Amino acid sequence: MERISKKSKSKIPYHEIFIEQAPSAIAMFDRDMCYLATSNRWVEDYGLQSMELVGICHYDIFPEIGEDSKQLHKECIDKAIDVFDEIPFKFKDGTVKWLSFNIHPWYISKGKVGGLFIHTVDITPNKEDELKKVRTEDIFSKTKQIAKIGTWEVNLATNKVFWSKMTRKIHEVEESYKPNLEDGINFYEEKHSRQKLQSCVQDAIEKGTSFDLELEFFTAKQNHRWVRVIGKPEMSDDGYSSRIFGIMQDISDAKSSKFELDQAHAQLRAIYNSESTAIFSTDSTGTINHFNKGAEILLGYSASEMEGKQNPMGFLLIDEVNKFRRDLALLYGKNPENFSHYKNLTNEDVNDTREWTYVRKDGSTLSVMGTVSAVKNKLGNNIGYIAVSTDISEIKQYQNELLAKNQLLTFAEQMTMMGHWQWSLSDNTCKWSKSLYTIAEMDEDIDPLFSTFFNMVHPEDQPLISERVSDALRDKEFDSCTVRLITTTGKVRSVHIAGVVITNTKGEPVELIGTTQDVTDIKMAEKKFRGLLESAPDAMVIINEEGTIQLINKQTETLFKYTPDEVIKESVETLIPNILPSIKAAKFSNHTRQIGIIDKLFAVRKNGQKIAVQISMAPVQWEEGLIISLAIRDITKQRSAERKILKAKENLETLAHKLTNQNRQLADFTHITSHNLRSPVSNLNSLLDIYRTTDDELLRASLFEKFETVINHLTLTLNTLVEALKTKNPHSEEDIKEIQFEKVLSKTKDVLAGEILKTGAIIKADFSKCSKIEYHKIYLDSIFLNLVSNAIKYKSKNRKPVIEIESIIQDGKIMLEFKDNGLGIDLEQHGHKLFGLNKVFHRHPDAKGVGLFLTKSQIEAMDGTIYATSKVNVGTTFTINFN
Secondary structure, three states: OHHHHHHHHHHHHHHHHHHHOOOOEEEEEEOOOEEEEEOHHHHHHOOOOOOOOOOOEHHHHOOOOOHHHHHHHHHHHHOOOOEEEEEEEEOOOOOEEEEEEEEEEEEEEOOEEEEEEEEEEEOHHHHHHHHHHHHHHHHHHHHHHHHOEEEEEEEOOOOEEEEOHHHHHHHOOOOOOOOOHHHHHOOEOOOOHHHHHHHHHHHHHHHOOOEEEEEEEEOOOOOEEEEEEEEEEEEOOOOOEEEEEEEEEEOHHHHHOHHHHHHHHHHHHHHHOOOOOEEEEEEOOOOEEEEOHHHHHHHOOOHHHHOOOOOHHHOEOHHHHHHHHHHHHHHOOOOOOOOOHHHHOOOOOOEEEEEEEEEOOOOOEEEEEEEEEEEEOOOOOEEEEEEEEEEOHHHHHHHHHHHHHHHHHHHHHHHHOEEEEEEEOOOOEEEEOHHHHHHHOOOOOOOOOHHHHHHHEOOOOHHHHHHHHHHHHHHOOOOOEEEEEEOOOOOEEEEEEEEEEEEOOOOOEEEEEEEEEEOHHHHHHHHHHHHHHHHOOOEEEEEEOOOEEEEEOHHHHHHHOOOHHHHOOOEHHHOOOOOHHHHHHOOOOOOOOOOEEEEEEEEEOOOOOEEEEEEEEEEEEEOOEEEEEEEEEEOHHHHHHHHHHHHHHOHHHHHHHHHHHHHHHHHHHHHHHHHHHHHHHHHHHHHHHHHHHOOOHHHHHHHHHHHHHHHHHHHHHHHHHHHHHHHHOOOOHHHEEEEEHHHHHHHHHHHOHHHHHHHOOEEEEEOOOOOEEEEEHHHHHHHHHHHHHHHHHOOOOOOOOEEEEEEEEEOOEEEEEEEEOOOOOOHHHHHHHOOOOOOOOOOOOOOOOOHHHHHHHHHHHOOOEEEEEEEOOOEEEEEEEOO
16 A cells, blocks of 8 residues: 555646646545545535645545445446446535536556546536426427327438338338338329329429428328328538438328317417417518417517517517528529518428527517428418527527537647547547647548548558557557657647547447547657667666656666666666665755765666666756656776775785685585586486386387486596586686587486486477587586576476577677576575575475586686576576676
């Protein structure tokens, strides 16, 4: 928990300002649901202005939060899931609001959740409208069923025809029936109705005229029907009809029964007298002849004040009337100059719906949605107009508020050079914000598709986008990424893309939404800073005030043998133990420019090797706060030179030390001799055990040959052990020969054949990068024998030993790696004595602690080095640098 708190604390300054100034209600919590940061809107929405929130538990502030919500928060943290939902929330003052909330975890590191972000939006007005819309649609749906009214639509571009459920019922066809325009027309009576309908449909396509017809037709079951068919074309920008849509009503009963006709008139009268809808009509001169109760309530005039005395110009705006007249003139091919729909439209089927501004009797105004339709006599001539209007003032208010919020969002996007997008997977349509068009330098009139954006991505980055989208559709989670975008003007810009996946009730992805931010300038600044960092002659490490590593350069990788991913966000003491007290003692402040130098420290490489270093440190002020740069210089050679000078001054002591060392080497020789003889003897015992326990004569013959090989090697070992004493002495050029690694390994396998058979050991070798070396043959044989036998000796009980040997060329130098899957060594505990004489690290009966000591002595005698990396119960890798 301490580690999580420390890292989460280090992240907060980078997000605190963004969260505080966010235009919406956002709060950041730790794993215990204690506040880390809040936006001003959050504090305002929840009435928390007088409280210091940071560090206080969310549940202490809102004790009314139920166990279900607490459990939901816990699941979001434990399972790292996102939650989107809508809930009614009761505030302390008793008011209830509908809130849309978005909960998602934030991460300390990959896969490690540090806490939650909660974003809430007050959707009370929208929710009330939504509920009202559902009720209205339900009433409308029931009304259509009662009136037997169905809807239909013909897409002229695709020739696809849509029939509603009621339309299919009127035609008496199955739900699976797929209609088309020609078959639909063929249902109608052939001599009169069919020809009339065909003519009107043709006029609608070619002239854009609407129609309203009463026709006879025969259902799929050959039942006779009378229907009313109303159609209206939709015109595209090029002046052609793109689709025709309308309604169809079964009026069979109305045709055959006067009672039902009267009843229909009564229903229309009830609608006309509705107080919630304003309805008025005019005669052919424009004088109002009907003014219902709804119109009286809406406008404040009485029917007696209006009927027969006034025209609609008294409560209409002249500009809107002129636009209405001009639109009708253009629609019906009339001259807009001095146009009057009363005089110039004699039998056209006028039906116009648009937004109007009405002026009440008291002078106030309101917005309405009004439909103006022509009223015809039996001859089909226009004898006036009827207008049906509904108050949409509240809707307009909500629209204006939404527009203001969108403008604020647009401004925020412009400030941050960020745009948002939506991608509907069902119809492959996309929506872009204005800022995103600006980033792409694309005309806003162009309807974007996913392919539009994908084709703008730099070809080298397109596979990354494809991978992210595929993963998102599979895992329901979109991983952010940064790619290059080629704008329409050819500019290359770096953009950061983040998104979320929206799923349906079945958990299937239906939509992707997200943001795209232009980070070109940030990337350029990073490149410049990185360039300066990489040009430094020393290893450079950038840390924050807590000592956490933020950035390293290539020289640091070379010096310490760590990759950036292994050390970034780790403590600087991973590289330089005990440096933090020296940094804190320097007391750097925001205004400090002094450079501090520390030269009595040591650094630790990845392999555990310690090196003497000199460190220069200086503060740098960034937007996120104070950071400290450390310039690290390896002074190992300098220290070595200092030691040589000291040794030169202490010749007598050095001589005494040499004499003592020679005596120690004589004592060590006994152990070395025992060790080098033990492996062949042990191998003979293993071969002998196998020989005694097998009845296979072929195997016995093979083992007998191996006896001879091992005995010969034992003899050779005895003859050459004396030569091994020369390890500490300079060797002659005659000792150096060109040696094939494969031959040395083959010899080693023969010597250890018994142990290999007994343990089932698998030895893999790859000498393709370097197959030979000029080296001391006795030493190389001993090195192979010691390292391979050690790997077999310290094998895991749970698996067969696997030994992998590989040659490497690095910086022009030959290297060998011996890798096994054995018991491994705890280097933190034993690393400092790994190559010491008589040092053992496992309770193996044959462990004597001589082999690695001898191997290291032989390698260093040839000016080489050896080091190990290991993990307990995983295995050990020995790396030899032959220099």
